[in-house]
Amino acid sequence: MTQKSEKKLFIANLPWSLRWKDLKEIFEEYWEVLYAKVILDRETKKSKWFGFIEFADAEAAKKAVDEMNEAEINGRAIKLDFAVEKPSKE
DSSP: OOOOEEEEEEESSSOOTTTTTHHHHHHHHSSOOOEEEEEEEEEOOOOOEEEEEESSSSHHHHHHHHHHOEEEETTTOOOOEEEEEEEOOO
């Protein structure tokens, strides 16, 4: 069974030029960020236009979704939702 994370968000529609440091800086302006990652294509090393960000607490993640969903970054309206945790392989 899959479960949504309380502190980790999936972010879609990122600008191709955005790197993890940029993503972290954008959100750190408002909340404490533990982790940011932009997913890159294995061959080209270019952004796949999505990533993940994890906050220090669940309240910050909820506020980020409420306040930043559809926000514009470099001309693109980003989409935020709580990440789905992968089931353990036990």
